[in-house]
Amino acid sequence: MSTKVADIPVIEPFPWHALVDYLSHRLTPQIERVDANAYVRRVGQREVTVQFDAERGRLLVSANGRVRTADITMRVTRMFDVTHESQPIAKHLSLDPALAARLKAVPGMRPLGAWSSFELCVRTIIGQQVTVAAAGTLMRRLVERCGEVTPACVLSAETTNMGMPGKRVETIRNFARAVLEERVQLDLPWPSVNAALAELPGFGPWTRAYLGIRLGRDPDAFPESDLGLIRAVNAASPAALLEQAEAWRPFRAHAATYLWAVKPAPGG
Numbered sequence: 622m623s624t625k626v627a628d629i630p631v632i633e634p635f636p637w638h639a640l641v642d643y644l645s646h647r648l649t650p651q652i653e654r655v656d657a658n659a660y661v662r663r664v665g666q667r668e669v670t671v672q673f674d675a676e677r678g679r680l681l682v683s684a685n686g687r688v689r690t691a692d693i694t695m696r697v698t699r700m701f702d703v704t705h706e707s708q709p710i711a712k713h714l715s716l717d718p719a720l721a722a723r724l725k726a727v728p729g730m731r732p733l734g735a736w737s738s739f740e741l742c743v744r745t746i747i748g749q750q751v752t753v754a755a756a757g758t759l760m761r762r763l764v765e766r767c768g769e770v771t772p773a774c775v776l777s778a779e780t781t782n783m784g785m786p787g788k789r790v791e792t793i794r795n796f797a798r799a800v801l802e803e804r805v806q807l808d809l810p811w812p813s814v815n816a817a818l819a820e821l822p823g824f825g826p827w828t829r830a831y832l833g834i835r836l837g838r839d840p841d842a843f844p845e846s847d848l849g850l851i852r853a854v855n856a857a858s859p860a861a862l863l864e865q866a867e868a869w870r871p872f873r874a875h876a877a878t879y880l881w882a883v884k885p886a887p888g889g
Contacts, residue, residue, distance in 0.1 A: 623670065623683040627694040630679050631703040634729030637673035640701065643882045644733055646753050649740050649770060650761035662736055664688055671697055700734040702838075707731065710840075710872045717868055719854045720876055722885035732834045732878045738807040739800060740770045745831055746793050746823060747785065759785055763793075772797035792823030811837030834874040843873035853880040 638658065645655040652663050660671040667686045674681050682697055698704075707729045715721045723730075735741035743763070748756035762783050767774040775797040780790050799805040805817040811833060818824040818832070826846070833842030844850070845863040856862035869876040 623685055624687070625682075626669065626684050626688060626690050627682040627697065628679050629682065629694065629698060629703055631673075631701070632705060632707075633678050634707060635673070635678065635703075636727045636729045637675070639727045639730055639882065640733060646757065647733075647744065648757075649737075649744065649764065650757060651764045652740075652770070653736065664693070669693055671701075696736050700736055702731050702734060705729070705731040710875050713872055714869060714876055714879070717876075719865075720869075720879055723879040723883040726885060727879075727883045730875075730879055730883055732838070732874055734835055734838070737770065738836055739772060739797075741836055742796060742807070742818075742832060743770055743775070743793055745828055746789060746796065749789065749823075749828060759783060772800045776801070789823065792821075795821055795823070807836070811839055834877060839874060841871045841873045843869075843877055847877070850877055850880050 641655050641658060641660055644660065648654060654661050658672070662669045662671075664684070665688075667684050667688050669682065669684045669688060672681045672683075673679075680697060680701065680703065682693060684693070711724050711728065715724050735744075744756065744760055747759045747763070751759070763775075763778075763780070764770060766778040766780060766783075768778075776794060780794065781787075783790065796805070799817070799821055800807065805814065805821070807814060809817075815829055815833060815837065818829055827844045830842050830844035831847075833839040834844075843863075843866055845859045845866065850856075851859065851862050854862065854865060856865060866873050866876065
């Protein structure tokens with residue numbers, strides 16, 4: 622039996638179907654899933670379910686047992702960015718034909734956060750220079766070995782022979798150690814987190830820019846070396862993409878999200 626946890630209002634437009642579809646390819650396997658158009662997260666021995674009530678414009682959060690209501694509400698609110706104001710962003714970005722059709726197809730798309738900041742960082746490291754599908758496979762292997770993706774579990778798990786370069790595995794372990802030692806504090810403002818990550822091996826410009834979008838909520842973060850973005854606008858190079866993206870300031874992170882997540886409407 623499910624128990625109501627929270628009823629969270631959202632600012633519309635709120636493209637729930639597009640949001641959970643995008644998220645479904647970037648989940649933490651065995652811990653998160655998208656099921657019947659609902660987001661489901663394992664929290665200890667419980668499962669938390671998030672659904673969207675389109676008629677009332679609210680996220681309905683429930684659990685199959687007792688959970689910490691305030692913590693769950695905070696995580697859902699942050700993850701889905703329920704206070705996102707899309708109109709100023711859409712007005713500005715629609716001036717570029719490369720984005721206008723996408724904005725028209727899915728009004729209100731926004732960068733998604735994550736239930737766990739640490740999980741998001743680990744998934745981002747794993748995703749360096751591999752496809753989204755391959756990153757999902759590697760993340761599943763990590764979960765199978767760790768049980769939970771926490772700093773302590775990662776450091777105590779056997780992480781060799783996972784199909785990842787040894788240097789990338791060591792990046793994950795170094796990161797977990799830095800979080801445990803509080804050299805990186807993921808709940809601080811993004812500029813402080815970004816500066817701390819820059820001191821660690823394996824957190825280059827692409828990784829920190831991507832995390833700036835999803836973890837830092839920096840509206841202008843932009844990973845210009847991302848191949849998906851380069852191909853989406855047929856740019857000749859990262860430098861050419863960066864030049865084109867000047868017109869998208871101060872919302873380059875939102876432009877990147879649309880280019881990653883939304884295909885133009887037919888005829889758009």
